[in-house]
Amino acid sequence: MVPVQTFEMTTKVIFGIESLRELPTIGRTLGKKVLVVTGKTALIDNGVLHRVETLLNGAGFQMTAFSEVEPEPSLDTVRKGLALGRSIQADWVIGLGGGSAMDVAKAIAGLFGGENELEFYFDGGKIMQPGIPLVTIPTTSGSGAEVTHFAVLSDRVRKIKRPIEGNSFAACIAVIDPQLSMSTPDQVTIYSGLDALTQGIEAFTSKDSTALSDIYAFSAVERISNNLLNVYHDGQDIKARTEMTLGSLESGIALRNAGMGAVHGLAHPIGIRTGKPHGLVCAVLLLPVMRFNLSACYEKYARITKAMGLNTVGGSDTIDVAALSMKHILSLERKLGIPTHISGLGITEAELPQIVAEALTTPAMKSNPREATADDLLNILRENF
Numbered sequence: 401m402v403p404v405q406t407f408e409m410t411t412k413v414i415f416g417i418e419s420l421r422e423l424p425t426i427g428r429t430l431g432k433k434v435l436v437v438t439g440k441t442a443l444i445d446n447g448v449l450h451r452v453e454t455l456l457n458g459a460g461f462q463m464t465a466f467s468e469v470e471p472e473p474s475l476d477t478v479r480k481g482l483a484l485g486r487s488i489q490a491d492w493v494i495g496l497g498g499g500s501a502m503d504v505a506k507a508i509a510g511l512f513g514g515e516n517e518l519e520f521y522f523d524g525g526k527i528m529q530p531g532i533p534l535v536t537i538p539t540t541s542g543s544g545a546e547v548t549h550f551a552v553l554s555d556r557v558r559k560i561k562r563p564i565e566g567n568s569f570a571a572c573i574a575v576i577d578p579q580l581s582m583s584t585p586d587q588v589t590i591y592s593g594l595d596a597l598t599q600g601i602e603a604f605t606s607k608d609s610t611a612l613s614d615i616y617a618f619s620a621v622e623r624i625s626n627n628l629l630n631v632y633h634d635g636q637d638i639k640a641r642t643e644m645t646l647g648s649l650e651s652g653i654a655l656r657n658a659g660m661g662a663v664h665g666l667a668h669p670i671g672i673r674t675g676k677p678h679g680l681v682c683a684v685l686l687l688p689v690m691r692f693n694l695s696a697c698y699e700k701y702a703r704i705t706k707a708m709g710l711n712t713v714g715g716s717d718t719i720d721v722a723a724l725s726m727k728h729i730l731s732l733e734r735k736l737g738i739p740t741h742i743s744g745l746g747i748t749e750a751e752l753p754q755i756v757a758e759a760l761t762t763p764a765m766k767s768n769p770r771e772a773t774a775d776d777l778l779n780i781l782r783e784n785f
Contacts, residue, residue, distance in 0.1 A: 405610040407657050410570045411536075411547045413649065417638075420537065420577045423452065424459035430533045431491020433462045437481055437505035438496040439469045446583040448539060452496060464488050466508075469501045472561065472671055472678065474554050475518050478507045485512060492533040495571070498592060499543025499678070502536050503551035509534035510551070510568035521564050522555060531568040539580040541624075541631075541644035542592025542679055544599055544652020546574040554672050561672035562762065576649060578642040582635060589635065590736045591679030593628040596648040597729075598682040600624060601690070601704060602661040603654035605697040606767040610657065617654035622707040623647030625732070632736060659767035662689045662759070666777065669758035674746040683738045684745055688784040690726050696770035698722040743785050752781050 414422055427434065436452060443449045444467060456463045466481045485493065485508050493512075495505025511521060513529035521527060536546035545551075549570040550563040584592070600620030603613060624647040630640035666689070667681040674681070694701065701722030705712060708728050712721050739745070747755070756777040759765060765772065772780075 405612070407610060407612040409547070409653060409656070410549070410567070412573045413547070413576060414573065415576045415646070415649070417579055417642075418577065419575055420451070420580065421455070423455050423535075423537075423575060424461070426535060426573055426575065427456070427459070427461055427492070430535075432460070433488055433491045434464070434494060435481070435485045435488065435490040435492075435508065436463055436465045436494045436496055437469060437508060438465065438467050438501050439498070440467055442585075443467075443497055443539060448580060448583075449496065452494070452537070462488075464490070469497065469504045471500055472554050472675065473500045473504045474556050475522060476556070478504055478511075478553060479518055481508045482511065482518075490532065492535065495534065495536045495545075496539065498538070498540040498588070499545040499552075499595075502538065502543065502545040503553065505534060505536065506545070506551040506569040506571070507553060507564060510566055519555070522553065522562070527566040527568055534569075534571045536571040536574045537580070538574070538576060538645075538648070540584050540588055540592040541581050541641070541648040542595040544596060544648050544655060546571060546576065547649065547652040548656045552668070559672050560758070561668040574649075576645060578638065578645040581641050581645055582638070584635065586632060586635070589631055590628075590738075591677045591683070592648070593624055593631070593644060593679070594683040594686070594733070594736070594738070595679035596620065596644075596651045597624045597628070598663050598686050599651040599655045599660065600647070601686070602663055602764075603651065603658040604704065605693065605700050605769045606658040606661060607769055608657075608659045608767045613654045613658040616650040617658065618703065618707055620647045620650035620654060621704055623650070625708045625728070629732065629735065660764040661768040662692070662765060662772055662777070662780070665759040665762040665764040665768065666755065666781070668762060669755045670745060670747060673751065673755070676745050680738070681745060683733055684742055687726055687730060687733075688742070688780050690729075692772070692776065692780050693768065693770045694719070694722060701725050741784060742781055749782070749785060752778060752785075756781070
């Protein structure tokens, strides 16, 4: 008997080469004044922001750019963006870039009508007032943030990184043009791709996974694991870029419904301490956590092995087949230059107990396939330090 399951997808997706050209049509029903939220340099230097500006201004929109988003964005950045958006009386918001830019855009749009200080919502306060429409335009293949309903932000003062969640954070429309990822630097391609792979694996093995979320998670793992090396070796491979972009989208849909696990639970407190890219932190943690979870979800790991296209002939034991997926990920990460030890992230062993204490409070830990105590998490970190 299958238990009652839920699956939610509130964002309309427009996907394909040159789909960015649909932006003026999309905006007709949203209003004339638009705030475009993006990073500090990359999309300015490669001309993507200019292209968006040309499309919007040419169609009669009044565009204002907020190009101050940093990696692992802070509450202060959201505060500045909110102030700018309110000052121009923006009708809608565009999140243009990677996960950080889209997370800041989600917070600005979702909290636009909020009457409380930003910290109130960051600490779990309920969002009562409606936001304004949000359109997401990802330019990397990794975060899946274009279709999720939360924004991961950092409080630099208290050294806390966690998500603010609410239905008002969900984009009404995601415009996903694979061409926009073709100028992504190699390192960003690697880290964002491994982030998406981790998301697919964690959503697939989550306690909260469903038959529907599994479809997206499995496909995400399949697309990303079979194309990440291709885009690393040839960033202009449009077929591989398209597959990576689809895989990232699918991982976002999957985690939107199934949640994540211990990799992301640990990644947030490590990320706020080190400032290392989120995808890199996830990549270093992925194998240690998979080894810990193996006994609880080896059947699904065996399916991941098949998604990766590995030859399982002669693998009669499901656990042996499952272990092949981890062996493959180890090989992939070595080829991509990922450190094999957690100490390579720049944390000290003395910090581990506090990292574990913070990880245990994150929503991601609740959906990890194997229950993990503080001692379990400490062992995971110390054994791989």
